[in-house]
Each structure stands twice: as C-alpha cells, then as structure tokens.
Amino acid sequence: MRRPQLALALLALAAAVATGATASSGAEPGLTANTILLGGTSPLTGPASAYASVARGANAYFQYVNARGGVNGRTIVYKIVDDAYNPAQTVQATTQLVEQDTVFAIFNGLGTAQNEAIRPYLNQNKVPQLFVASGATTFGRDYRQYPWTIGFQPSYQAEGWIYGTYLARTKPGAKIAVLFQNDDYGKDLLAGLRRGIARSKVKLVAAQPYEVTASDVQSQIVALKGSGADVLALFATPKFAIQGYAFAGRVGWRPLIINNAVSNASNIMTAASEGGSTKTVENSISIAYLKDPTDATWRDDAAVRLYRTIMARYAKGANVKDVYHVYGMAVAYETVRLLKAAGKNLTRAGVMLQTRKLNDPANPFLLPGISIRTSATERFPVEQVLLQRWSKGSWKTFGGLWGYRAG
Amino acid sequence: MSRRSLGIAGFALAAVAVFLLPRFISDFRAQQFAYVGIYFIALLGLNLLTGITGQISLGHGAFMLIGGYTTAILISNQDPPLELAGHLFTNDMTDYWTIPIAGLVAGLAGFLFGFPALRLTGLYLALATFAVAVAAPAVVKKFDTFTGGGGGINLFDVEGRTGRSVTDPATFESTEGADVFGLHVASFNEWLYYLCWTVALVMFAAAWLLLRGRFGRSLRAVRDSELAAASSGVNLARYKTLAFGISAFYAGVAGSLLAIATTFVNPDTFPITLSIFLLVGVVVGGLGSLWPLVFGAIFIHFMQIEWAQRAEAVIPNFIPILGDIDTDLPGAPAVAFGVILILIMLAFPGGAAGLLRSLQSLAARGYGRVR
Numbered sequence: 001m002r003r004p005q006l007a008l009a010l011l012a013l014a015a016a017v018a019t020g021a022t023a024s025s026g027a028e029p030g031l032t033a034n035t036i037l038l039g040g041t042s043p044l045t046g047p048a049s050a051y052a053s054v055a056r057g058a059n060a061y062f063q064y065v066n067a068r069g070g071v072n073g074r075t076i077v078y079k080i081v082d083d084a085y086n087p088a089q090t091v092q093a094t095t096q097l098v099e100q101d102t103v104f105a106i107f108n109g110l111g112t113a114q115n116e117a118i119r120p121y122l123n124q125n126k127v128p129q130l131f132v133a134s135g136a137t138t139f140g141r142d143y144r145q146y147p148w149t150i151g152f153q154p155s156y157q158a159e160g161w162i163y164g165t166y167l168a169r170t171k172p173g174a175k176i177a178v179l180f181q182n183d184d185y186g187k188d189l190l191a192g193l194r195r196g197i198a199r200s201k202v203k204l205v206a207a208q209p210y211e212v213t214a215s216d217v218q219s220q221i222v223a224l225k226g227s228g229a230d231v232l233a234l235f236a237t238p239k240f241a242i243q244g245y246a247f248a249g250r251v252g253w254r255p256l257i258i259n260n261a262v263s264n265a266s267n268i269m270t271a272a273s274e275g276g277s278t279k280t281v282e283n284s285i286s287i288a289y290l291k292d293p294t295d296a297t298w299r300d301d302a303a304v305r306l307y308r309t310i311m312a313r314y315a316k317g318a319n320v321k322d323v324y325h326v327y328g329m330a331v332a333y334e335t336v337r338l339l340k341a342a343g344k345n346l347t348r349a350g351v352m353l354q355t356r357k358l359n360d361p362a363n364p365f366l367l368p369g370i371s372i373r374t375s376a377t378e379r380f381p382v383e384q385v386l387l388q389r390w391s392k393g394s395w396k397t398f399g400g401l402w403g404y405r406a407g
Numbered sequence: 408m409s410r411r412s413l414g415i416a417g418f419a420l421a422a423v424a425v426f427l428l429p430r431f432i433s434d435f436r437a438q439q440f441a442y443v444g445i446y447f448i449a450l451l452g453l454n455l456l457t458g459i460t461g462q463i464s465l466g467h468g469a470f471m472l473i474g475g476y477t478t479a480i481l482i483s484n485q486d487p488p489l490e491l492a493g494h495l496f497t498n499d500m501t502d503y504w505t506i507p508i509a510g511l512v513a514g515l516a517g518f519l520f521g522f523p524a525l526r527l528t529g530l531y532l533a534l535a536t537f538a539v540a541v542a543a544p545a546v547v548k549k550f551d552t553f554t555g556g557g558g559g560i561n562l563f564d565v566e567g568r569t570g571r572s573v574t575d576p577a578t579f580e581s582t583e584g585a586d587v588f589g590l591h592v593a594s595f596n597e598w599l600y601y602l603c604w605t606v607a608l609v610m611f612a613a614a615w616l617l618l619r620g621r622f623g624r625s626l627r628a629v630r631d632s633e634l635a636a637a638s639s640g641v642n643l644a645r646y647k648t649l650a651f652g653i654s655a656f657y658a659g660v661a662g663s664l665l666a667i668a669t670t671f672v673n674p675d676t677f678p679i680t681l682s683i684f685l686l687v688g689v690v691v692g693g694l695g696s697l698w699p700l701v702f703g704a705i706f707i708h709f710m711q712i713e714w715a716q717r718a719e720a721v722i723p724n725f726i727p728i729l730g731d732i733d734t735d736l737p738g739a740p741a742v743a744f745g746v747i748l749i750l751i752m753l754a755f756p757g758g759a760a761g762l763l764r765s766l767q768s769l770a771a772r773g774y775g776r777v778r
Binding site: 045046047081082084085086087088089091092093095096099100112113116117120121124182183184211212213214 | 433434435436438439442541544545548556557558559561563564596665669670671672673674675676677678679680681711712714741
C-alpha cells in the first residue's frame with residue numbers, strides 16, 4: 001500500500017480547495033455601496049524591502065480618511081500584496097488581486113520592471129493602473145498604447161536633466177563621473193543628465209554601471225576617481241548609494257556628489273555619513289518634491305504635523321523619519337482627491353478620465369509651489385521639484401522651482 | 408497486486424484527480440495550482456540531482472532562467488530578427504512548442520556544468536552552483552540586444568502565439584476558448600493549468616521510470632558511497648554529469664512554463680532566492696522521494712506569495728515563540744520564515760515523505776495490535 005496514497009491525497013486536496021471559489025457581482029468590480037477595494041504590490045520582503053514604507057504610509061492615510069467618512073460615503077480598503085521585488089511574483093500577485101479579490105484598481109505598485117510586467121495585462125482587462133511608483137519615463141510617455149496606466153513622481157529623465165542643467169549653469173568646466181544601475185532606471189537618469197549638459201562646458205568623463213545583484217561598487221568608484229572628475233553622480237538605489245559615499249571617502253576622493261531621489265531619504269544620508277562621522281555627504285545635491293519630516297523647516301507645518309498624527313495612530317512603531325511614508329501619503333492624498341472628483345457613480349473608465357485632468361495646486365505633502373497637473377496629452381502628474389543641499393545632518397532646499405516638460 | 412501495478416493504478420488515479428480538479432476550484436485557483444505544477448517539475452529535477460545522486464545544487468534557478476529565456480526569445484519577435492550563421496530566425500514559435508527546446512538547452516548547459524562539478528563535492532559544489540545562480544542574471548544583462556537586458560522580454564502583447572490569446576481571463580469576453588492537445592479550455596488559467604500538469608505528469612512518469620531500474624540504482628549508489636559505486640563498475644563521471652543534465656532539463660522545462668505563465672521574463676524573475684526556495688521545496692517534500700514533492704511545491708508556491716501578507720496575523724497567534732517579532736520591520740517575515748523552516752526540519756527531518764512513512768508505520772502497528 002504505497003501509491004494509492006497519492007490519489008487519496010490529491011482528492012483530499014481537491015476537496016479542500018473546492019471551497020475557494022469566488023463570486024463576483026455584476027456591477028463595477030471592487031465596489032460595494034460603502035467600500036472601494038484597491039490593491040497593489042509592494043516589496044514587503046526581498047532586496048528592496050526598504051520601500052515597503054511607501055505602502056504603509058499610503059495605507060495609514062487611507063485609514064485616516066476612512067475614519068473621517070471616506071470618499072463620497074465609501075471607505076477605501078487597500079490590499080497590499082508582497083512581490084519580493086520579483087516581477088514574476090508581481091504578475092501572480094496582480095492576477096490574484098484582479099481575478100480573485102476583484103479590486104477596483106491597482107494602486108501604486110512599486111518598481112519599474114514590476115509595473116511593466118503587469119501593464120499589458122491590466123490594460124487588456126481595462127483595470128486602472130493608478131499612480132505607478134516608478135519614475136521610468138515610459139509610464140507617462142506611452143499613454144496612447146496604455147491608456148489605463150498613469151505614473152506619479154517626476155520621471156528619471158527629468159531628474160537627470162535638472163542635475164545636468166544645474167551643473168551647466170553653476171559649474172561650467174565641471175567634469176562628471178556617473179555611477180548608474182544597469183537598467184532602465186539608471187539609463188533614464190544618465191540620458192537626462194546628458195541632455196541637460198548638452199551644448200555646455202560641462203563634460204561627462206566617465207560612467208560606470210553596476211548590476212542590482214552586485215555585492216559592492218568599490219571597483220566602479222575607484223575607476224571613477226581615476227577619471228579625474230570633480231562631480232560624482234550616484235544614480236543608484238540606497239544600498240549602492242551608501243557604498244558609493246563610503247568608498248569615495250575611503251579612497252580620499254572629495255567630489256561634489258549628486259545623489260538621486262531614489263536614495264536621498266535622510267536616514268540613508270545619515271547611514272552614508274556613517275552616523276555623522278564622515279564628511280563625504282556634506283554639500284551633496286539632490287532633488288526634492290516631498291516635505292521631509294526631518295527638515296526643521298517643516299517642524300510646525302500643518303501637513304507634517306498631520307503626517308505625524310496619522311503615523312502615530314495608524315502605523316504604530318513605524319519610523320516617522322522615513323520620507324517614503326510621506327511619499328505614500330502624498331499619493332494616497334491625490335488618489336482620494338481623484339476618487340472624489342470621479343463622483344458617486346464610480347466607474348473604472350470614469351476614474352481614468354479624471355486622471356487626464358488632474359489639477360491640484362497644493363498637495364499638502366509636496367513642497368509648496370509644486371502643482372499636480374495633467375491633460376489629454378500630458379500624463380506626468382508631478383513635474384516640478386526643488387534642488388536641495390545636505391548640510392550638517394539635514395537637507396536644505398535652495399533656489400526656485402525647476403520644471404521639465406517631457407519630450 | 409504487485410507494487411508495480413499498484414503504482415500504475417495510483418498514477419492513473421492521480422491523473423484523473425488532476426484532470427478533474429479545475430471543476431471544483433475557481434478559475435484563479437487553477438492558475439495557482441498551475442504554478443504548483445511548475446514548481447513540482449523543478450523539484451523533480453533538483454531531487455534527482457540532490458536527493459537521489461547526492462549532488463547538492465544551490466543554482467537551479469539559473470537553469471530555470473535558461474529555459475525561461477529560451478522560450479521567451481523563441482516566441483517574441485526580435486526586431487531586427489536574429490541572424491545566426493547566415494540563417495534568419497523569425498522567432499515566432501507557439502509557446503508550448505518551445506518547452507522541449509528550452510528543456511534541451513538548459514539540459515545541455517547542466518550537462519556541461521556537470522564536468523567542472525565533478526571535481527567538487529559537498530559544500531564546494533554548493534558554492535559553485537550558488538555562484539552560477541548569482542552570475543546568471545548579470546550574464547543576461549550583458550547580452551541585452553538578445554535578452555532585453557534589465558527590462559526583460561514581455562510576451563503579453565505577442566499576438567496569437569501564447570496562452571494569453573485563449574481568452575480574456577477576467578471578463579471571459581471572447582470565450583470561444585481554444586483547443587490545446589485536443590482538449591478544449593475556456594480560459595487562460597485553465598489552459599495554463601492543463602498545460603503545466605500534463606507536462607508535470609509526463610515528467611513525473613519519466614522520473615519514476617528512470618529511477619526504478621538500473622540507472623536509478625547507480626545514481627543512488629553514487630550518493631551512498633562513491634567508492635563502493637566505482638568498485639561495482641559505476642562510471643562516476645558519466646552518472647554525475649548525466650544527473651546534472653537531466654536535472655537541468657527538468658529545471659529548463661519548469662523555467663519555460665514559468666515564462667509562459669507570467670508572460671514576462673527579466674533577470675529579477677529568477678533571483679537567487681528562487682534557487683534557495685527550490686532546495687527548501689525538495690527538503691520539505693522529502694529528499695529522495697518522488698510524489699511527496701507535490702507538498703514541497705505547494706509549500707514554496709504559497710509561502711512565496713502568501714507568507715509576507717499573512718505573517719502579521721500568523722506569527723503572534725500561532726507561533727508563540729516568535730510573538731515578539733515586530734512584523735512591520737522590513738525583513739521580519741523572512742526571519743520568521745527561516746525560524747519556521749528550522750522548526751519544520753527539527754520536527755520532520757524526512758519532510759512530507761518522512762512524515763507519511765512514520766504515519767504509515769504507526770497505522771501498521773495499530774493494525775497489528777487490533778488483530
């Protein structure tokens with residue numbers, strides 16, 4: 001008696017899962033009289049789990065809105081599914097959200113390849129892919145092919161262009177060395193930088209790629225130092241940006257360092273300065289569009305105070321200094337505004353229509369002056385930023401607003 | 408009944424159960440069990456190498472990667488078309504026909520890897536195979552004109568050559584369905600389920616036939632004592648490299664199916680953790696066992712997808728010794744997962760197969776007493 005167990009086991013299995021069948025109503029998916037179901041993937045585990053804060057911040061804001069009556073009488077239920085930053089798992093998790101949980105929309109899924117992997121599926125099924133958490137230019141540019149998709153943050157190309165233009169204006173003759181991640185994210189930033197310094201006296205003298213799977217970037221930093229550059233641009237995710245700072249310091253290189261927004265959270269900068277003991281991070285330049293909770297400028301700002309209250313109530317134990325929570329709240333705020341504008345008779349198509357006419361002059365979690373605007377032919381919601389400089393343990397913004405129209 | 412006819416009867420029953428299962432579960436669950444089938448194939452292969460032949464591999468994700476990319480490249484229309492030795496490849500194969508090719512390409516890679524692996528044993532072999540899994544994604548990015556680099560290859564929009572063309576899975580618009588291998592299926596999920604499990608059952612039967620005779624005995628002899636095996640006339644080099652090749656063939660087929668299922672490949676879809684999860688699956692199923700590997704496949708599929716979101720609820724309620732872990736901290740679910748794995752290994756060192764064996768002997772003893 002050995003093999004029949006197999007059959008028995010499989011039959012038992014069949015019986016066990018038979019109860020798992022789901023029923024969906026005939027009306028718009030993901031809606032009931034008093035709830036809206038949103039779903040999204042987030043790297044709760046795996047190499048990018050630091051970004052899990054984004055979803056946590058957004059969820060805290062939705063709970064706050066729900067406690068105050070929700071959106072047009074409906075509360076928002078936000079289901080977060082882990083994808084471990086693996087696009088194959090993003091696909092599985094997203095089909096689960098669409099087919100099993102029947103969400104109204106996919107909200108703020110995180111990662112470039114992750115969102116590219118699910119984009120055709122969502123567009124074929126006419127499921128909104130709202131406010132993608134990636135700065136890849138394609139999410140704003142290719143709306144004709146993918147009308148059900150919209151991004152949120154400034155595109156990586158825009159960011160690179162701003163650094164390039166800033167250097168061309170303020171440091172003529174500068175020689176730039178770039179460390180970039182060898183994928184669309186790193187290459188988009190690099191392409192933007194190139195465009196920004198075109199026809200100026202600033203030169204790109206070296207660019208070194210690294211793989212996400214690399215263990216460190218020491219050899220790249222040594223090679224970049226050897227190029228004789230006086231500006232180092234770190235187009236790298238937090239782990240590698242921190243290493244970039246540390247290795248530059250260790251080999252005695254003191255260039256002006258440009259650090260991309262992906263890795264400019266204050267806690268990362270503090271880690272890069274090895275707890276404030278090294279000076280490599282001083283005077284680093286980066287862009288900002290969020291109110292940084294560690295910046296003393298915003299200590300008494302109403303939105304940052306609200307942020308702290310919401311975190312204390314709905315995200316107990318989370319690190320309040322983590323700016324990714326603010327990002328999550330900024331996106332959640334805009335989503336609530338979008339759903340309100342779409343009216344009581346919510347439809348997926350109606351919401352997408354509203355994404356084409358966003359007009360929010362003052363999202364409270366974004367820096368003052370930054371407005372969110374889209375139109376039928378312009379699908380990049382946040383396109384304005386400020387430059388900021390790291391000094392004595394925090395970021396200080398300087399200069400006026402920078403804008404970029406994607407071409 | 409002899410053991411052999413019992414085996415055949417069991418296999419037939421299993422085939423019927425697999426065939427009928429989608430009638431009882433939702434369309435979406437069918438998709439989840441399709442993934443279980445994919446992992447089952449990969450585990451069969453890894454088990455043949457690690458459980459039967461005693462050669463540890465921490466790099467089977469790399470062979471899945473080879474299979475997955477082979478399939479993706481053969482289906483997708485490369486622009487411009489690939490030209491090799493004057494011959495123009497149009498790369499427009501239908502997805503399921505690429506499965507055997509993907510298996511063969513991965514199998515060949517595994518066979519070749521088997522030669523340097525001959526010189527390594529135990530931990531050193533584990534490290535060498537691990538290195539392959541670490542290096543594979545970087546190699547893929549290196550040849551980005553061919554593989555799409557970090558952005559990968561998206562097969563979703565490829566018209567008419569993938570299972571996605573069967574129907575619209577969410578809304579069931581255009582439910583004329585399709586015939587695959589003479590079987591009518593109504594949705595992509597059902598199509599995927601039948602494809603994966605048809606292949607899985609064939610691969611399972613092949614593994615069973617392969618391991619029950621002289622070949623299987625030789626492999627087991629290599630595992631138990633290389634010296635004894637060699638002195639009994641077993642050619643160690645031949646059997647080890649063959650085991651690597653066959654094992655990689657299985658992994659390649661699984662990788663091919665994974666690419667078909669997710670309609671997307673990029674280097675991150677075959678991370679190092681995949682290789683580790685495969686080894687976990689083999690151990691949970693039971694090293695050296697065959698059909699109990701299904702439990703290993705179920706374990707790794709549902710753990711990967713469900714664990715992080717359920718950890719928060721499960722840890723404090725069911726696993727008291729982990730109650731103090733702050734589940735909101737990044738990495739907390741992974742740490743808890745590791746602890747649970749250690750506990751499982753301590754409690755059931757033989758995996759699901761070992762557990763079933765001890766239940767069986769317990770039952771047999773019970774019978775004896777009653778009589």
